[in-house]
Amino acid sequence: MAFAPHQSDAAAVATIRTLAADVVGKANSGHPGAPMGMAPVAHVLYSRFINANPKNSKWLNRDRFVLSNGCALQYILLHLAGYKLSLDDLKAFRQVDSLTPGHPEAGHTDGIEVTTGPLGQGFGNGVGLAIAQAHLGALYNKPGFDLIDNYTYVFCGDGCLMEGVASEAASLAGHLQLGNLIVIYDDNHISIDGDTAVAFTENVEQRFLSYNWQVLHVDDGDSDLGAIHNAIAEARQEKNKPTIIRLKTTIGFGSKQQGTHGVHGSPLKADDIQALKTKFGFPADEKFHVPKETYDAYAEIGKRGAALEAKWNDLLAAYKDKYPKEHAELTRRISGQLPEGWEKTLPVYKPADAAQASRKLSEIVLTAVTPALPELVGGSADLTGSNLTKVKGTTDFQPPSTKLGSYAGTYIRYGVREHGMGAIANGLSAYGGIIPFVATFLNFVSYAAGAVRLSALSKHQVIWVATHDSIGLGEDGPTHQPIETAIHLRAIPNLDFWRPADGNETSAAYYVALTSKETPSVLSLSRQNLPNLEGSTIERAARGGYVVHEEESEDLTIVSSGSEVSIAVEAAGKLKAEGIKTRVVSLPCWSVFDKQDEQYRLSVLRSGAPILSLEALSTAGWQKYSHEQFGLPAWGASGPYQKIYEKFGITGSNIAVVGKKVVDFYKKKGGEITSPLVKAI
Amino acid sequence: MAFAPHQSDAAAVATIRTLAADVVGKANSGHPGAPMGMAPVAHVLYSRFINANPKNSKWLNRDRFVLSNGCALQYILLHLAGYKLSLDDLKAFRQVDSLTPGHPEAGHTDGIEVTTGPLGQGFGNGVGLAIAQAHLGALYNKPGFDLIDNYTYVFCGDGCLMEGVASEAASLAGHLQLGNLIVIYDDNHISIDGDTAVAFTENVEQRFLSYNWQVLHVDDGDSDLGAIHNAIAEARQEKNKPTIIRLKTTIGFGSKQQGTHGVHGSPLKADDIQALKTKFGFPADEKFHVPKETYDAYAEIGKRGAALEAKWNDLLAAYKDKYPKEHAELTRRISGQLPEGWEKTLPVYKPADAAQASRKLSEIVLTAVTPALPELVGGSADLTGSNLTKVKGTTDFQPPSTKLGSYAGTYIRYGVREHGMGAIANGLSAYGGIIPFVATFLNFVSYAAGAVRLSALSKHQVIWVATHDSIGLGEDGPTHQPIETAIHLRAIPNLDFWRPADGNETSAAYYVALTSKETPSVLSLSRQNLPNLEGSTIERAARGGYVVHEEESEDLTIVSSGSEVSIAVEAAGKLKAEGIKTRVVSLPCWSVFDKQDEQYRLSVLRSGAPILSLEALSTAGWQKYSHEQFGLPAWGASGPYQKIYEKFGITGSNIAVVGKKVVDFYKKKGGEITSPLVKAI
Numbered sequence A, B: 001m002a003f004a005p006h007q008s009d010a011a012a013v014a015t016i017r018t019l020a021a022d023v024v025g026k027a028n029s030g031h032p033g034a035p036m037g038m039a040p041v042a043h044v045l046y047s048r049f050i051n052a053n054p055k056n057s058k059w060l061n062r063d064r065f066v067l068s069n070g071c072a073l074q075y076i077l078l079h080l081a082g083y084k085l086s087l088d089d090l091k092a093f094r095q096v097d098s099l100t101p102g103h104p105e106a107g108h109t110d111g112i113e114v115t116t117g118p119l120g121q122g123f124g125n126g127v128g129l130a131i132a133q134a135h136l137g138a139l140y141n142k143p144g145f146d147l148i149d150n151y152t153y154v155f156c157g158d159g160c161l162m163e164g165v166a167s168e169a170a171s172l173a174g175h176l177q178l179g180n181l182i183v184i185y186d187d188n189h190i191s192i193d194g195d196t197a198v199a200f201t202e203n204v205e206q207r208f209l210s211y212n213w214q215v216l217h218v219d220d221g222d223s224d225l226g227a228i229h230n231a232i233a234e235a236r237q238e239k240n241k242p243t244i245i246r247l248k249t250t251i252g253f254g255s256k257q258q259g260t261h262g263v264h265g266s267p268l269k270a271d272d273i274q275a276l277k278t279k280f281g282f283p284a285d286e287k288f289h290v291p292k293e294t295y296d297a298y299a300e301i302g303k304r305g306a307a308l309e310a311k312w313n314d315l316l317a318a319y320k321d322k323y324p325k326e327h328a329e330l331t332r333r334i335s336g337q338l339p340e341g342w343e344k345t346l347p348v349y350k351p352a353d354a355a356q357a358s359r360k361l362s363e364i365v366l367t368a369v370t371p372a373l374p375e376l377v378g379g380s381a382d383l384t385g386s387n388l389t390k391v392k393g394t395t396d397f398q399p400p401s402t403k404l405g406s407y408a409g410t411y412i413r414y415g416v417r418e419h420g421m422g423a424i425a426n427g428l429s430a431y432g433g434i435i436p437f438v439a440t441f442l443n444f445v446s447y448a449a450g451a452v453r454l455s456a457l458s459k460h461q462v463i464w465v466a467t468h469d470s471i472g473l474g475e476d477g478p479t480h481q482p483i484e485t486a487i488h489l490r491a492i493p494n495l496d497f498w499r500p501a502d503g504n505e506t507s508a509a510y511y512v513a514l515t516s517k518e519t520p521s522v523l524s525l526s527r528q529n530l531p532n533l534e535g536s537t538i539e540r541a542a543r544g545g546y547v548v549h550e551e552e553s554e555d556l557t558i559v560s561s562g563s564e565v566s567i568a569v570e571a572a573g574k575l576k577a578e579g580i581k582t583r584v585v586s587l588p589c590w591s592v593f594d595k596q597d598e599q600y601r602l603s604v605l606r607s608g609a610p611i612l613s614l615e616a617l618s619t620a621g622w623q624k625y626s627h628e629q630f631g632l633p634a635w636g637a638s639g640p641y642q643k644i645y646e647k648f649g650i651t652g653s654n655i656a657v658v659g660k661k662v663v664d665f666y667k668k669k670g671g672e673i674t675s676p677l678v679k680a681i
């Protein structure tokens, strides 16, 4: 496809540039330089290539656009293209409760695919979006029915490419031969600290060649629309490699300060904006000027997109006739509805069932539900045998040429790339039709913290299978034993952190995680065996907290989670022998428990007796649910896990001693004992 | 230097291999494959190259050895070389309270430079160690006095090279032209998930060439000691680039399962170990066999090291005569003593002094103390102008050929590489003589969580200047506004998280951070201006918590931190006008406050009236210090910061309303109000 210049191109590029200056200028905050520099490529991409219908931003086979160096550029494009974003919305850039917050947020603004701004994340998301296309295409496309064949376009800057999360994702994308992924690297030689010569002098082209990418470049990204066009066209031709196009641009093109970091993160001066507009033939004093020819040109783009979707809908209808089963499954998956009755496959346990590690219980759940849930696409950061995440009979997601699997495979070998994995999973979820799960040791979820918080902010249903979740992992020692990780994840809004205590609780955790369409979950799972509790059921555990062992007129309640609940039960037994009546509460998920009605919560953690928390982690945060806290004073230790539990006094007998001390203290203190849940605010 | 084979070489290599099998076998836990595969290179490196004195593991100019793929190998080498690690210690591998925990821990075992195991970290630490050498060498070496010229050797495997943290550090190391850094990559084609073909097929050599490294390779790392020797010798010759040597080895060499992931993470079977020993000519049934000739050979290595140190001590003595000032400064720095009177340079503020952002107050501190503290070597992850970390007049740490600075420079341009920066800072601290500070937005400290927790575990004095620490950053919005970050960091043992409220508190935070030789600190700093408080002094704030506004017979205490303390004070004023006597407590650092004596703590957060916490972050954890908590219910928002504070009710007037509600509630409830610090356990 040769480049066909259009007389409206120059005005459109100038419009994007001047709008960027005005949007940032009005907000008096933001980054004008990158959007001004990337205006030509943004225009070429939107006007010549992007298949999307601005009137239906959820059309399945749309091309995905990710602005990894998140800034105002995307808002400008969405406005021009006719998404639900008005000029007034642009004027409200970076204002409270506007549709145009500081960085694009998925689910907040029409047409935004993924949340970007934190550098490197969008790059990883793009790899996930491309994997999702390759996977769903391999599953559902049929001869004559290329239902799912969209491209993923990612814009990124120097900052994104310096981030390790992007390096990890890029290496995997090359391995996976994702021909549908096209990254445009804005090589403007400027980052916040100034010239990239101060810190970023690697040979980016050579690096991406080493990852098995196609590498193209455009020397004049400021004005050579034809070269930009041809590079993108060439990128689309390469079907077995992702492509990166190194596009040399001038940051803040048109400004008096163009090419310097002065235009990176601060608004342009008023006279500079005036001069800029004059230079482009725009009225110098009119703000937010959009020429009619630009709106007209973008209206044509919208029409093209609407026509493409209409044609695709016809194709889908024909597909339905010919492949009714596949059609039904695909549309169900895209709708986010789980198949009826899937939950009946969840394993249920009786107390007499053998003790098992919750990582093993997790494997049993995955094995049970996988046949019913083809949307489960999982993988591990090179810990498959430890995380127990590979269900027997599943196939690797691999490029066919490797002969190690196929794109229809559902198991992703992420390599030792936790952060990249997290960002990729966000992209998989953002695509639709896929519920991604990812796995590593709980301690190394921290490597991916940047991606995990964006899952939660962006409402991506991503499930982390986080095994080896305490000192119970034993010999690997303090370098691998989480201490602070649970409270870190518990403090993230819209993230369910589950620490199940036995088989039924593990099933409950998966039940809630799989049915929470807008909430990511971290399942914190043990390496060591856990007995099945007398009082646990899926239904009770699914409330996030419940009474696992009841006593009337108790002297003490012990509240615990995960591998320590059975230790609490053991302590309660010992205390009972001493005449101290002890209830035990299991609290596998704080955030889900917090959502229960007050009456229920106060019945679980009731007033009248002291509540002692027990967890083999930092005690931080447990004060919300208990009067007294027992946990690890500092780091764990290396050794067989039973010995470590003994070392730190987390045994039935020692907790009984601690419990007695607590009871004595509150008896001596006197006065009413109120539940910690009873609050003024 | 040509390779001179020695008759003891074969036995030494076999000893390392069989010890690895026995150590892991006795522990019944660990990774035998990598040490067995890397035995030849380990032996060549230790016997031919490493300059170190096992009898003084702290000798300044020793070569640094980092086992990034942390495992038993390092313990075996330390034992053979004569460090304080006996054969019994090896037999206690992975046992509670042994000197040989699951992965090497700095400060725990003689001769371990940095804590490794979490993959990729050691690679980053190695870059930090190499920077430290280059910097101190540039500062203190004189003609004829190459006092500081050691090499840093890093062993790493496939896992380390997949991690983004290593990619970030590698790119920066190439930019910095660190000729003293030599990485040996154990290319054994196996990781935990099996053949690296499943996930790691990039061209590693090409990648490191793109980073501006020298790339060498050895095709037979299993037996060609001469080739290994020559590669290391060649690496040492290259003075302007770091070197990576790709060493092809067979994992678990000698085992029946060699070359498979069966030998990666599980002990060898007993008969396999027997066969292995027979193959190497060792007694099949003797465990932990070390031939006399091997001990003898390593004793020679020890003698060589002792002689090198003795010679170096003579050089140092001569240096003292010729350069007494430099000598005094160097020895002071290495000892970790700060210069006398440095603390007098800390800025002190009066309430009438202008309100300033605490990031600006931080800059003022750095500007004030830098002339007194040449050991401060700082930098930012490409946010210098926002973090305000570059002190005027300081020079960039840059290779001289860039003409952007010199190795004597103290300001490191880290690029957008937070995790790499954190790992590098740990290496800088581990070297000695340097107090590293690093900077980014508080939200992006999370990108470096893996390195931060290892700072704390390894007792590295690293200072994080973490600006933009709440919704107070305003326009960038929820993608950049920390919510969970403070409690995450507060829950890490041995890490001081400071959130200073004004000028004196900022000085106090630096005072404690700079004098805590074995504790990393994160300084959480505001973007917005903060008034100087009536009640603050450096001394009071240095206790971690104190009464900033006192009232007798109070109705309420508000405890707060950072930018919200002045809002609490404003609320207290409004409440007073309504007859509600309100104390205000500032709690800038929980961990330091927790170390104060009980009487003091109970005088600050005393019984008798309800305590309300206030912080513009998640309330998680504040229940430890307060009865009621006010904070952010979920994510922040994008907009001018005052509007966001209003949106979330964090204003003097709304907090007064909340405070009144709290007072009413507890009056109505009746009963004694006990300080939350009064505890049974």
Ligand SMILES: [Ca+2]
Pocket: A157, A158, A159, A186, A187, A188, A189, A190, A191
């Ligand atoms: Ca740039």
Ligand SMILES: [Ca+2]
Pocket: B157, B158, B159, B186, B187, B188, B189, B190, B191
């Ligand atoms: Ca390997």
